[in-house]
Amino acid sequence: MAGQPTNVRGTPVRSADLKKGRVFTTTYVPRIQYAWDTGQAIGRYLEELKNGRLIARRCNNCQRIMIPPRMFCERCFGPTHAWVVVKDTGTVNTFSLSYVSWDVRRLKKPEIPAVIEIDGASKGMGILHVLGNVSPKAVRIGMKVRAVWKPAQQRTGSITDIAYFEPIKGKAPAAKRTAKKPFKAKAKKSKSRKRR
């Protein structure tokens, strides 16, 4: 076809060419550091992780108990109202068997990230963590799990103060889960409040 570019023979580049400087490249290693303010909600959450317990926030408007805690409710767009200590047990909401590490090595034994719905928090509210002490083949959605905490003196106020979640022996996975209805924001049609 007219106008179609023809493939031209290129010049192969080998790693030795790069090492010996036959091909020009520029490298740069960024030296960038941050220290994020945790603020009220996350600050308290981390403090309680160090204490070996999970804490959530309740919105009195929609009655949801939210974990990780936040000072505002994203559904009601108002402040949340109270701290609520929740259990360190829960249910596997979803999981993956991850056979490739973050630095792209193939793993024989997969990492098992999972979202765990926490007992005492509202339906659908969970924390993302990893599962341990379980055969990858045995992991199921709906499986009951509990937090395995690091020893108190090793805890630093971090999500890794929980080493992993492990299955609760003798608790069979829930037979069937009802599908969760997707959240729909209510289109509030309130009149403008005249204040002045």
Next chain:
Amino acid sequence: MNGRVGIIGIGYTAAQPTTPYSSFKELMFEAAQRAYFDAGIDAAEVESFVTCAEDLNTGLSIFDEYTPDQLGAVQKPMHTLTQDGLHGIADAVMQIKSGLVEVVAVEAHSKASNILTPDWILDYAVDPIFNRPLGFNPHALAGLEMNLFLHETGITPQQVSQVAAKNRTNALRNPLAAYPARLTADDTAAGPYAHYPLRETEMAQTADGCVVVVLASDDKARAAASQPLWVRGIGFANDSPTLESRDWVHAEYTRIAAQMAYRMAGITNPAREIDFFEVDDTYAYKELQHLIALGLYPNRPGEAGRALEQGLTRPDGKTPVNVSGGCLGLGWTLEASGLYRIVELVLQLRGQAGPRQLPGAKMGLAQSWRGVPTTSGAVAILSSEQKPWE
């Protein structure tokens, strides 16, 4: 529907050197709540959201994923611009003028105190092949610019020191300001050189803070709880950024942005028609360079320095500039800088500026620059009066 766009609400936190008591989400929530309350609306009535943030300043890639919850933007149209907040205002104006939506919230914030290596972030903005390997601090680019700017315009180092003294002193009347100080030009001129001819005292220090601005169509604006301010003009532009061949003397990005805004507002003589100016002063000389680019001294750029010396740009002068304290006095709040200028415009035009209230202010101009090494700028003109012929 006509093309008018009004600002119907502002919400903000004070600029602070550090804000350890709030996460960035909590800062945003506070500013958003105040803005919607000020506008007399519920979050649910905001139809579209624009946030202005730079991933590297936040330490989070794809930062727009981290913004909906605390703004009330869940399941709503929203996006993030890697620009100063004034570009966000321009974005909102376009969304409303196009008829796509009627109410838009624009947000920008700074958590500059959380960046432990700010000069490395700035270095990341410099060309990795031509410039970075040379190894000097990127703030020196402002030194390069200032040097030629003074050389070509005849503006003196003493006049630049006076800008810093004026703005830090203005900040004493602004409860939002992080760095108020009663200083004279002699005080600021005694500061050590950071990047000759630029002194440390002539460089703005970073601050944390958040601003949310609510804009609305003509109909919605008239029904709002607060007095609406009308966006009479808006403009934005970039020059060539190439350090090896750029224009170091003229802020062309601002001149072109201003021409856009003046055309839209029908302004032919900005010095006479606009009552006060909030312009970028990240480095003190930039205030003078930006005022020249805004066309305030059309005959000779050197007049910018003389006008300053005569006190014409002081709050009690003919053309008040940075009554808020500017970046030098209020603090450099990164992408939020432009929105803090909008806050000052709104407070002044509503007559709510307290001890720094300018009598009879009806029209104000805000101008932003994205900082070194950029040539990116924006201009917004607000008025308490609608254009008579619109």
